Amino acid sequence: MTRIRTLLFSTLYPSSVRPSHGIFVETRLRELLASGEVETQVVAPVPWFPSTAPRFGDWAKMASTPRVETHNGIAVHHPRYFLPPKVGMNIAPWTLAWGARATVAKLIRDGFDFDLIDAHYYYPDGVAAAMLARWFNKPFVVTARGTDLNLIPQHAWPRRLIKQTAEAAAGSIGVCGALMDVLRDMGVDNSRLHVLRNGVDLQRFVPEDRQAARAKLGLQQEGRLLVSVGHLIERKGHDIAIAALPFLPSDVRLAIVGDGVERERLATQAQQLGVTHRVHFAGSRPQTELKWWYSAADALTLCSSREGWANVLLEAMACGTPVIATNIWGTPEVVSDPSAGELMHERSPVGLLRAFEQLMGRETHRATVRRYAEGFSWQATTSGQLALFRKARV
Template sequence: MKILTLTTLYPNHIKNGHGIFVEQRLRHLLGCEDIEAEVIAPVPWFPFISEKFGRYSVFARIAKTERRYGISLSHPRYLLLPKIGMTLAPLMLVFALYPLLKKKLKQGDNFDLIDAHYFYPDGVAAVMLGKLLKKSVIVTARGSDINLIATFYWPRKMIVWAAQQASAIITVCQALKEKIVDLGISPTNIHVFRNGVDLQFFVPIDRQKAQTELKLTRPTLLSVGHLVELKGHHLVIEALQVLEDYHLVIAGDGEQMPRLKKMANDLGVAERVTFLGAISHQQLVTVYNAADILILASSREGWPNVLLEAMACGTPVIATHVSGTPEIVTSSEAGMLMDERSAQAIVTAVRTMQKQMPQRQETRAYAENYSWDATVHGIAGLFKEILGRPSVEGSLAHQDGD
């Protein structure tokens, strides 16, 4: 079986952490099953590479092709227009990719199905391409594609159409499946395959050495993710005013960096906040091990891998009760959930956990229930089942023969 993974969410040589969860699933799938894959990860077209153009210039610097972990990647460009780009994005992707895929098939470089990640615009475009190329399409919903983008009128219309036409839908948690059902989609074609965690990569290491490397001398809270409002880093900084015995490490980069630094300074806690910026996955292992508790104060999530990564390193978590988090944090060994998203709720949760901290080896043992094995075998089985279905044309011919 050869699959074509189509997504705008995939790491590249410049943005190594971009959509890392898509790459992780694909790598484990290829490692466990007799499957080949090629990745097409389109990026918006931009003409200038100068850094003075900010984040847009990053698109121009991404190579047209590359290889990661033995997997071939291509990064074709598509037009993303300001203001109206969100509505037209699926069509722009189709216009850019159809000639490329048509040429690929004509040259004998065939693939069996399209494995699309993120429902909008990626999934919508993939279903359109599947119809043009007569290929099965499986779309994986990831989180904000359903929790946020589906709240807009035209994107929701296109997401519903694509969901009705896709050969199958995968969600990373039960909560996302329920959200898609609420859009009017039959649950029978929606399959829940959660993300796993790489238990050989995220492992407990020498904590004292990790803390020394980060120059940490007191109990430490950790907040990981893009520096945007929905991740709730500002709430953890605010909670630090009361949690005077704690240091806070924030790992991630984003538009709110200046605001968060100013907030820490204004609240008088700047000396107890370390901003690491964007860091590698290898560095994350050190940071997870150095921390006492990971805080995830998000307003929405799909299946937040940071929770499992921290737990695999032995670090318990505190998270808001949103979307997939209750499916991850199900026992005291894992950590606890907050019903309210506020600084006071963080303070209360930290103080509660302080009284009965789970043993780090127990937290690691809990994470070991979330390997990738069951997920990738289930997905491979779904792919094979879909490819074994009779085609529409074949079914009609069979009926005519009867």
């Protein structure tokens, strides 16, 4: 059978400059490529910015992104697009599509005449992909991942464009059922909607001895440890984990793995609550190191206000670590058994406290948590993608 040629299109894709950005998209692609039935090049546009001066933070990183690179063995193209402040969100689908058009045309001229566009994130990426698909007469598929459908459609103009895109797509994929419910409620034909959840890399995320992991990370070994992993932004709820510490037993400590705009505010919060000595800010860590943080913990806590399918939950479980998470969107589909962890009855410090008490009040075996995670391999998702792509290219 002839291999399927796909053009993966998304602003959420890692680069040599931002290796952790959109890593969940790259992970799914790597699993798909491992089937041997797909050939792919990636077009991952980045916003244009005039300076690479470090004082501009992430904008400077985007400006220094190579135009073309091979990242983890995959060809990746990074055309620029215009994203002006304030009005950028409304015009982004158009600037994104126009910014990528020349790159896509060149790929075709150079011999990569792909069968379909595999777009990730519904707005603006999926809407832009629909434009590219019209211009180049190609079918396209869009994967929804969270905020693109659980928040953005609250705005009328993006909602209209999302609905139009879903109706034009050969198929829409949601990483959890709740995301496809949004499109179904918009009136999109159910036959076009597919739930293909993320899996977990069971080779990368493996249990390590807890005390050895803490020693390796330089953490105090006495007492219990909660780990909160994710960007330091409001919706991830690291502040809720900090606020719960005064109510939790005094031997419980919290390690926060990630970086972002909330770093200073979170440190101030810990100081004001008198728990600075119980909070460890680890900063951003490479994904290859995360197994040690998960293994060091008695539980992972995820207090997000919005999540499509939180990969950190499965990563922690694969390391034998149970989880405490907010009961939102796709999370109940991830944490569907008490052996995996606890869902908070409310997104608050008290909600975290009650879930912690429930989890610690029963015997939880790391081997049991690992076995639960092993039920989330990538095989079903890869098979589902292949079936959809074959149908789309006919």
